[in-house]
Amino acid sequence: MSGRWLVGKATAALLTFAFVIVFNFFLFRVMGDPTTQLARLPRATPQEIQKLKADYGLDRPLLGQFADYVGDTLRLDLGVSQTTRRTVWAEIKDALPWTLLLVGTGTLLATVLGSWMGVVAATRRGKRADDGLLGFSLFTYAAPEYWIGIILIILFAVEIPIFPAGQQVTPGAEFSSFIDNALDVANHLVLPATAMTLMLLGQYFLIMRSSMVDVLTEDFVTVKRATGLSWDRVVRRHAVPNALLPLVTLSAIQFGAVVGGAITIETVFSWPGLGLLSFDAINDKDYPVLQGTFLVFSAGVILANFAADCLYFYLDPRVQSK
Amino acid sequence: MSLLEVSDLRVHHRGEPIVDGVDFELGAGEALGLAGESGCGKTTTALALMKLLPPTLKQSGRLTLRPPEAEEPINIEKRTEAGMGLVRWRHISLVFQGAMNSLDPVQRVDTQIAEAIRLHEARPKAKEVRERISELLKTVGLTPGLGRRYPHQLSGGQRQRMMIALALACRPSLVIADEPTTALDVVMQAQVLQLLENLREQLGLALILISHDLGVLAETCDRIAIMYAGRIVEIGSVDSVFGAPQHPYTKRLLESLPVIGGERGLATPIPGGPPDPGEMPEGCRFRPRCPYAAERCLEDPRLREVAPGHASACHFAPWSEWPAPAAPAAAEGKG
Amino acid sequence: MTEVQTAPDAGTPVVAPAGSSAGDRSVRELFLHTWRGRIGLGIVGLFVLTAIFGSLIAPDDPNASSLAVLKGISADHPLGTTEFGSDVFSQLLVGAQVSIIVGFSAAVISAVLGAAVGLAGGYFGGWTDRILDPLENWFLVIPTLPLMIVLARLLSPSLGVLIAVIGLTSWAGTGRIVRAQVLTLRERAFVERARALGAGDLYIIRTHILPNTLPLIFANTVLIVAVAILSESALAFLGLGDPTRISWGTMLENAFNAGAPSAGAWWYVIPPGLCITTLVLAVSILGYMLEEHVNPRLREHR
Numbered sequence: 001m002s003g004r005w006l007v008g009k010a011t012a013a014l015l016t017f018a019f020v021i022v023f024n025f026f027l028f029r030v031m032g033d034p035t036t037q038l039a040r041l042p043r044a045t046p047q048e049i050q051k052l053k054a055d056y057g058l059d060r061p062l063l064g065q066f067a068d069y070v071g072d073t074l075r076l077d078l079g080v081s082q083t084t085r086r087t088v089w090a091e092i093k094d095a096l097p098w099t100l101l102l103v104g105t106g107t108l109l110a111t112v113l114g115s116w117m118g119v120v121a122a123t124r125r126g127k128r129a130d131d132g133l134l135g136f137s138l139f140t141y142a143a144p145e146y147w148i149g150i151i152l153i154i155l156f157a158v159e160i161p162i163f164p165a166g167q168q169v170t171p172g173a174e175f176s177s178f179i180d181n182a183l184d185v186a187n188h189l190v191l192p193a194t195a196m197t198l199m200l201l202g203q204y205f206l207i208m209r210s211s212m213v214d215v216l217t218e219d220f221v222t223v224k225r226a227t228g229l230s231w232d233r234v235v236r237r238h239a240v241p242n243a244l245l246p247l248v249t250l251s252a253i254q255f256g257a258v259v260g261g262a263i264t265i266e267t268v269f270s271w272p273g274l275g276l277l278s279f280d281a282i283n284d285k286d287y288p289v290l291q292g293t294f295l296v297f298s299a300g301v302i303l304a305n306f307a308a309d310c311l312y313f314y315l316d317p318r319v320q321s322k
Numbered sequence: 323m324s325l326l327e328v329s330d331l332r333v334h335h336r337g338e339p340i341v342d343g344v345d346f347e348l349g350a351g352e353a354l355g356l357a358g359e360s361g362c363g364k365t366t367t368a369l370a371l372m373k374l375l376p377p378t379l380k381q382s383g384r385l386t387l388r389p390p391e392a393e394e395p396i397n398i399e400k401r402t403e404a405g406m407g408l409v410r411w412r413h414i415s416l417v418f419q420g421a422m423n424s425l426d427p428v429q430r431v432d433t434q435i436a437e438a439i440r441l442h443e444a445r446p447k448a449k450e451v452r453e454r455i456s457e458l459l460k461t462v463g464l465t466p467g468l469g470r471r472y473p474h475q476l477s478g479g480q481r482q483r484m485m486i487a488l489a490l491a492c493r494p495s496l497v498i499a500d501e502p503t504t505a506l507d508v509v510m511q512a513q514v515l516q517l518l519e520n521l522r523e524q525l526g527l528a529l530i531l532i533s534h535d536l537g538v539l540a541e542t543c544d545r546i547a548i549m550y551a552g553r554i555v556e557i558g559s560v561d562s563v564f565g566a567p568q569h570p571y572t573k574r575l576l577e578s579l580p581v582i583g584g585e586r587g588l589a590t591p592i593p594g595g596p597p598d599p600g601e602m603p604e605g606c607r608f609r610p611r612c613p614y615a616a617e618r619c620l621e622d623p624r625l626r627e628v629a630p631g632h633a634s635a636c637h638f639a640p641w642s643e644w645p646a647p648a649a650p651a652a653a654e655g656k657g
Numbered sequence: 658m659t660e661v662q663t664a665p666d667a668g669t670p671v672v673a674p675a676g677s678s679a680g681d682r683s684v685r686e687l688f689l690h691t692w693r694g695r696i697g698l699g700i701v702g703l704f705v706l707t708a709i710f711g712s713l714i715a716p717d718d719p720n721a722s723s724l725a726v727l728k729g730i731s732a733d734h735p736l737g738t739t740e741f742g743s744d745v746f747s748q749l750l751v752g753a754q755v756s757i758i759v760g761f762s763a764a765v766i767s768a769v770l771g772a773a774v775g776l777a778g779g780y781f782g783g784w785t786d787r788i789l790d791p792l793e794n795w796f797l798v799i800p801t802l803p804l805m806i807v808l809a810r811l812l813s814p815s816l817g818v819l820i821a822v823i824g825l826t827s828w829a830g831t832g833r834i835v836r837a838q839v840l841t842l843r844e845r846a847f848v849e850r851a852r853a854l855g856a857g858d859l860y861i862i863r864t865h866i867l868p869n870t871l872p873l874i875f876a877n878t879v880l881i882v883a884v885a886i887l888s889e890s891a892l893a894f895l896g897l898g899d900p901t902r903i904s905w906g907t908m909l910e911n912a913f914n915a916g917a918p919s920a921g922a923w924w925y926v927i928p929p930g931l932c933i934t935t936l937v938l939a940v941s942i943l944g945y946m947l948e949e950h951v952n953p954r955l956r957e958h959r
Contacts, residue, residue, distance in 0.1 A: 229407070230404070317474070318427060
């Protein structure tokens with residue numbers, strides 16, 4: 001067993017992240033003229049602007065600014081929000097758990113449901129169940145996730161009011177126990193998590209289906225049946241574990257989409273995560289927050305990619321001995 | 323009493339015959355070779371014997387298995403899928419062509435052998451299973467430690483031996499080996515064939531060996547059946563079929579074999595190709611390619627005994643000598 | 658036999674060349690003689706026509722406000738009215754334009770960029786590849802919507818900015834595919850022969866590499882049209898659309914901000930989303946069909 005493959009992946013992840021930092025710096029300090037960030041003080045005198053620039057370190061040479069920026073970023077000093085005057089990191093720290101909850105639930109449900117649907121479709125290829133699932137997942141793939149979210153609100157929060165239309169807890173509610181609190185959050189989670197699941201389902205389904213179709217043509221499937229294993233057991237014990245491997249690698253590509261979905265879905269459901277935070281930052285032109293959320297989103301996706309690589313390493317013995 | 327009796331086995335794919343009325347018997351401990359060009363229905367026959375064909379292929383015909391330890395003969399054709407689960411591997415096992423993909427790549431090989439043993443034996447103890455596996459590995463000439471490996475960590479030859487160990491796991495009375503040596507180099511081929519032969523002698527296994535390589539079959543088998551376009555055209559002992567072939571197709575197959583040390587004549591390939599299952603020629607299926615084809619060949623020939631224990635499906639059999647062919651009939655026939 | 662094995666001397670195409678008559682004919686057949694192709698092409702055609710003539714056939718001025726605010730379906734307003742009393746149906750017709758323009762233009766930019774980077778990296782290898790490959794990887798890994806948001810926010814939103822931003826962030830997939838294809842082509846006998854005969858790089862790229870890569874680029878571009886349409890609508894929904902134009906995304910933004918969901922104003926919400934979904938679905942189906950056609954290995958899977 002050699003871990004060199006994993007070390008290579010880790011190095012690549014670190015390099016990608018380093019590039020994110022460089023990119024982020026140039027994007028906001030160079031391309032986006034920093035003085036526009038100060039434009040919310042329209043009546044500021046040149047002296048005041050000068051002082052602000054000095055405060056932000058904008059009067060120093062670029063390289064020095066960059067060094068400062070890298071140091072600050074690594075110390076999680078991401079600046080101060082221009083609307084709330086709290087530190088960006090404090091804002092992010094509050095929002096992150098909510099996003100993880102939403103994204104985690106959605107991804108988990110979509111993986112389980114999508115791969116189950118993929119197995120069903122692949123073992124019934126060309127039959128009605130296969131066509132139906134294929135049509136359904138193509139539709140959910142093509143439909144904008146925030147639109148699905150809005151429709152869920154109309155259906156299950158307005159027309160048949162069984163779930164709350166937004167936010168993470170009932171405003172003003174006081175909970176006698178942690179369990180009550182958790183149940184209330186779960187109740188609020190249903191619709192946004194459904195939207196998230198529907199958005200991701202199609203891709204997972206298509207990947208699992210084609211992967212299963214591939215595996216089922218392999219010789220070892222025939223051999224396993226020849227040993228007397230029932231078809232169901234061959235599928236469950238041998239075909240599915242093999243078909244899951246491509247799902248793991250290919251699902252890494254999905255993480256970018258997950259983040260995009262977090263932004264729009266959180267906006268629709270006023271879910272107080274990173275997505276809503278960056279949506280508010282867009283509208284308020286709150287650049288430090290926008291920059292911070294972009295950084296965290298990128299780091300999250302890179303980390304998730306690396307986690308997928310680790311999982312793959314663990315699952316596929318062929319990689320381990322490479 | 324024979325171990326396996328196949329009578330009128332047919333396999334259809336959307337109405338087109340892939341295997342078209344195959345009959346043969348196999349004695350306990352006997353080795354039967356099944357030869358023919360690719361696409362003649364050899365592998366389909368093998369899979370049909372275990373009812374492993376994909377659902378698009380429909381099979382019919384009687385398959386009777388009489389394993390020594392069973393009191394009643396097993397009528398395979400009447401078994402349901404669940405019932406086949408008890409027959410497969412317990413009585414008949416399979417060594418597939420291309421050992422590359424015959425084992426699950428993400429499971430250790432001993433886990434896979436243990437799975438087969440556990441499936442067919444009532445609650446074996448873990449220790450017994452472990453001992454059985456290391457014994458099996460020793461039988462096929464592998465060190466027991468190799469069982470802890472994944473398939474990709476084994477060489478091609480090791481993998482094929484592992485496959486044979488797996489095939490022996492439930493002590494079947496019949497092993498079907500479909501091109502077991504095709505993916506191996508010559509040295510490995512010889513070793514694996516030698517192994518199969520030894521096992522047959524030691525364990526009293528019956529063997530159906532499928533190969534397009536007549537040389538391999540001649541070395542390993544007692545009897546040989548030649549298939550053409552979904553039918554057996556000649557069957558008999560290896561000596562008599564190789565010594566005095568009774569079907570023009572067999573004759574041509576043997577002629578196209580290179581003879582080591584023999585006079586190196588021009589290897590004569592058989593003109594034309596095997597017919598498409600959708601458009602089988604009328605009468606004898608080899609007729610369009612046969613240099614001896616005549617009017618009579620438009621009638622369907624039946625497989626009949628032409629010498630003791632030697633049957634041929636040629637109207638003109640028994641052939642005592644093979645005249646020089648007048649003109650190849652292939653020119654006028656289609657294909 | 659598929660196109661894969663044709664004409665070994667004319668340069669053994671790995672995929673059916675788009676320019677050849679055989680390739681063209683079968684693409685035409687693919688689209689006109691299969692029901693999937695006909696439906697896909699029909700829907701896309703309908704939306705393109707709507708984009709061109711939408712403002713002419715719209716029954717109302719899409720921006721005209723009236724007192725009939727957020728009213729449901731009526732004879733005057735076949736799809737009800739907006740929060741300003743404008744006609745939803747007219748907005749829907751006019752809104753097709755942005756999706757079509759942004760979708761196709763951004764896809765073209767993405768295709769050109771992806772093809773250029775993929776070709777350069779794959780063909781020249783060495784340092785060119787060592788710089789371009791990580792760049793490509795980076796764009797593949799980085800979450801695109803946040804990147805688009807940041808770029809669109811820094812530049813002020815307009816149709817051109819949207820096209821540029823979407824095009825600039827979605828080329829990496831194409832680049833990856835093109836690079837892989839070029840890498841295999843570069844080792845082919847006909848390219849080596851041309852090089853041995855003294856042909857220049859540009860000549861080889863133009864006559865051997867590009868013709869064998871174009872079908873792949875084309876199929877991929879069609880799929881990117883779908884992605885671009887979805888991206889535009891998401892950006893518009895987040896308030897980063899061109900403020901001077903009506904698009905399905907901005908309609909959804911306005912509906913959402915005006916409280917249409919809680920008012921149960923489904924006539925304002927469902928049509929724009931359904932239009933996006935239908936158009937994306939139709940384009941994706943065409944893209945998948947092309948991809949399958951170009952890459953026969955995929956054929957058995959779907």
